[in-house]
Amino acid sequence: MKECGAVNICLKSPQRGLQRGTGVKKWHLLHTALTRLQGSFAVAWALFWRHVASEMEKDKKTKQVKREKREAGSGGGTPGRVSKKVKSRGVKKSQGGDETYGEKEVKQEQVESSEFQVDDAARLQLGSKEEPADEDFVQEKRGKKRKRQKEDESGKGTSCSSEKAAAVKKKKRTDISAEAKTDKKKNEGKLKMPKKEESEKSVTKKKTKEEIEAARTLKRKLKEEEEQQRWRWWEEEKYEAGIKWKFLEHKGPYFPPEYNPLPENLNFYYNGEKLKLGLRAEEVALYFAQMLDHEYTTREVFRNNFFKDWRKEMTLEERMLITDLEKCDFGEYHNFHKQKVEERKNRTKEEKQVLKEANQKITDEYGFCMLDHHRERIGNFKIEPPGLFRGRGDHPKQGLLKKRIRPEDVIINCSKESHVPEPPAGHQWKEVRHDNTVTWLASWTDNVQGATKYVMLNANSKLKGEKDWEKYEVARQLKSRVDGIRAQYKDDLKSKQMGTRQRAVALYFIDKLALRAGNEKEEGETADTVGCCSLRVEHIMLHDSLDGEKCVVEFDFLGKDCIRYYNKVPVTKRVFKNLKLFMENKQPGDDLFDRLNTGMLNKHLSSLMPGLTAKVFRTYNASITLQQQLKELSNALLNQAEKLLSYNRANRAVAILCNHQRAPPKSFEQSMANLQAKIEGRKEQLTLAKAELKKAKKEAKGNSDTKLQFVVEKKKKAMQRCEEQLLKMEVQATDREENKEIALSTSKLNYLDPRISVAWCKNMEVQLDKIYNKTQRDKFAWAIHMTEKDFEF
DNA sequence: GCCGGAACTTAGGATGCTTAGC
DNA sequence: GCTAAGCATCCTAAGTTCCGGC
Known part of the structure; x- marks a missing residue:
């Protein structure tokens, strides 16, 4: 699909996969380093990465200054979003219907369309012979970088305290182990064996070696047996659509142990005064105390949320008295926890073995199920224990209490004809259902986010494997259709419909940069992260020219798990022009694609190829890049x-x-x-x-x-x-x-x-x-x- | 056609276990 | 035999997609 006379960015800077993520030049550098690998790659490679790291640092600072300027320019205040997503966005996105463009503009853009090229084969050629390698090392001054948001904040104190806490933790651990070591040496001195015993010991050692060899052989045999016994589900016929299993039997989930009250001599202090907490308050206080070495507990949101939920667990008296978290001293609880952790670490071999066996017993009992007469491993058979919610990034709910799940909260799913699992003594299940159109064995609702949590099978199970296989088959189908799809969205870039143009640009990003779809999220419920469709104006900057490249888009946003995506990408003129258009008269917090959402995008994709969604592009591009x-x-x-x-x-x-x-x-x-x-x-x-x-x-x-x-x-x-x-x-x-x-x-x-x-x-x-x-x-x-x-x- | 919830996949961090090297 | 580093596993949060109800 090369077009004559095209200024083909892909051919100019080949290596599709590598280009994405960190930009063209970096990938030229990468290639250079890779080539050198055949000889003395080590030095080149190390230099390269060190260079990139230092450039990242420089760029981070520049970026910060720019952002501050931008924020000041847009009226200052919070750098965050201006528009509320979800409900408000619905109105915003459909506002005024779809705009059309004039014929003249369309014609003019048609001339530019020849610049657009997406050619896998060309892009996947590593490196460019035109650019000397050494020059690349010099040229890469402004760096294509990507760094964690966390690191950006590292200078602001919170992570410092965490580092400090970790250092203290490490030191104490070292101290304790040093003490243990001394004690051990003392004992060794006392217990030094006579020579005869030593020689006996060496015989024992020899035996042990033989035993080890025997154990290895046994392990090999077991492995072979296991291989023979493996359920080759992929050689069997599939069930009719929607049916996941015909027989399912299991023991139900495993519940974490009940709370064990702290020893009487441990105290909590409020405002310097000793205070005996009730069991509920004590348990939740311990969750917090256990986390004191973690940076979480220094965050205001975390602390406030914890305190709010902790107070709910207090008696009226406790609530009247404890009104300020700053006055709470969890020191003794914290030390007790640390002591327990140390004890766990310093267990003897025998103790560890006993524990291992006990855990194995639990796994044997609860960790497997019978699915269509085959024993399958369960992925997460243990109910999540209570604790404090550890939402990532700036999650507004971090620190809230994750309550203890009881059998009364759990729905069991199994076959009608199976032996229904017994709930723990004195309890009953919320519900027992027999739904063979789903893959889960048990479920409950999480009190923090209101989301359903599931007990499902292990990744090596038939149910997961079949889906995995299917996923890659869909991605392979895309391989044969991708040229047509690219041609289509290339055409759509000059559509008269604004919505269609936005969809085309979004697809271009998803395909070229492997961005996630980007569903809308309810504000205040989760951290402020985005994907392609939910990008806001503030997440990109357009440069007519940058680092010798034309039409460069600079991305900077937090994606899934608050991982920062930072990239500078040269795009086609048409994409660039469209982006300018989408950003016209918008505030930094407004949606870039205000006439698009993931539903619309996926609906369009599925019309192009059955089973095609935005996610498939990621799988396809990842796999094809590997190959x-x-x-x-x-x-x-x-x-x-x-x-x-x-x-x-x-x-x-x-x-x-x-x-x-x-x-x-x-x-x-x-x-x-x-x-x-x-x-x-x-x-x-x-x-x-x-x-x-x-x-x-x-x-x-x-x-x-x-x-x-x-x-x-x-x-x-x-x-x-x-x-x-x-x-x-x-x-x-x-x-x-x-x-x-x-x-x-x-x-x-x-x-x-x-x-x-x-x-x-x-x-x-x-x-x-x-x-x-x-x-x-x-x-x-x-x-x-x-x-x-x-x-x- | 929109919305919300269910069902599932994808994700990085924490923890525990194993191994390499001294 | 000890220690540090690396690796595997566990854990659960955070995404995507589908589907049914209105």
Whole structure:
């Protein structure tokens, strides 16, 4: 679908998947670094990421200043939304009907339409040969970055206190374990065994090794048996539409233990005065005390919500007395909790084993069900315990009390002819139903959000697997239809109907940037996050020209889970012009797509292809990116480690595309510093080894003494070993750095057709367990069994 | 056609367990 | 044998989509 004379952004800056998320140049850089990987990639890669990180920081500051200016310009006040979503938006969105454009404008835009190009194949070519790699490293000054909102706030105190709390926590933990260590050493001194006993011990050790080997063999056998017993549902005929099962039997959910009152000697203090709380108030106070090390408890909203709900649990007397959270001292409760945590950590092997067995017993009893005469694992058979609601980001309900769920709140779903689970003694179920058109086993309503929670099957079950398979099949269907669909929305960009144009631009973003659909949300009920259809004017900035690119859209918004999406993307002139139009006469808080919602969008999509929704584009683009990246990055001549690295890089490209971020591990800086120190040490060793080799060579020169030649060989080997180890460490450091803020597992589990990975493993002769762990292999058993080498997504 | 709720998938953080390296 | 780091699993919040009722 290339068009003559087109200024094809995709061809200019190929590599579709990689482009998205962080912008074209960054992906040129990425490619450059990837290419260098074949040689000494480590340095290039580390430099690249360090560079990006520093640019992110710079850009963040610029962005903040800009935003403040914008806010001041739009009348100041809250940076948030101006318009209320949902009800008010309904009126706003349909206001005045759909506008039409004049013929003249349409004609003029038709001329520009040739600029529009979306070509997967072209975009997926990694990198551009036109731009020298080194230049890219220099050019990437303004950085295409993406950072967590959380981090933006890090300088504002709250996370500081959390860090402080964590540091204190860590120190105390270290102190306690140091004490334990000392005690242990003392005991060891006292209990030192006589030599005879020691030798007996070594015999025991030997036996243990044999036992270990036997256990391994047993494990292997069990694995084989398990494999044989696996229900190959994918080889069976499907039930008629809507029917999920024909027989379902289970034991009902497992309830958390009742509250165990605190010891009498523990006190709560109000305004410095000792106060004995009633059981209800004490329990809820403990929930708060348990979280004192967490940043949550420093947030005003969290504190206010907690206090409001806590007071509801108090007796009249308590309520009269306790009126200010600031005057509450939960210190003793908090210390008690910490002590319990420590005790848990310091359990002996035996204690741990007893506990493990007890848990296993619970799992065996409640963790499985019989579905159509097959034993299936339940995903979440435990009822959520009570506690304080941990809504993410600026959730208005964070801190509210999540109440204890009783059997009287729970609806059970099972077969009529099955043995209905017994409710716990003295209780009864809210309802028992026999609905085989749904997949859940039990459900209840959550008191905080009013949402229904479900007990469902594990990801490796038939019900989940079948749906997963179906999902990827729909995405594969899109592959053959996508050109037509793109042509259609390209045409729609010049429609006379405003709604149609908005739909086309939204689709362009969903397709090109893998944005989520973006449902409307009720204000005040959840954190202020958006997706494509719910974008507001304040979430984008238009640049006629930026960083040498024309028509650049700068996105900055909080998406699902309050993860920040930040990206600067060059778009076609037509998209750019439409965006300008959509933003005319609007306030920052107004909807960008005021004549569009996810319902309308999905309705349109399903008319283009059965089963097509906005979400399918994400699955399709993620999977196709993986497939193309694997083709690009790996070949059969690489060694195992290199092959795996290429797989991880392909996976990483998808994670970046889908904006799957994670908070850097708490110990990241320390662990990197440790690794760097090791690398330095190893470098010194290498220098020494080289010098020794040189010396040995000198001594052996002209001397036929075999001993001296042997020494040379020995030194040579030592040096090589040193080099290998150094390289390994550098690779590790690079990999760790790359993964610092990227979560790979989400895309692997939810977006990447497993058949692509299975086929890749077969073609590359890589063992599947190198890319999928046990759980993942279980989940994707259907794909593992049905995929051949020649599978194409 | 809109709305709200039900049903399901997707998501990152917390926690516990295992393994590598000293 | 110990410790730190990495990995797996658990947990549950937060999305998307579908569907029935008005």
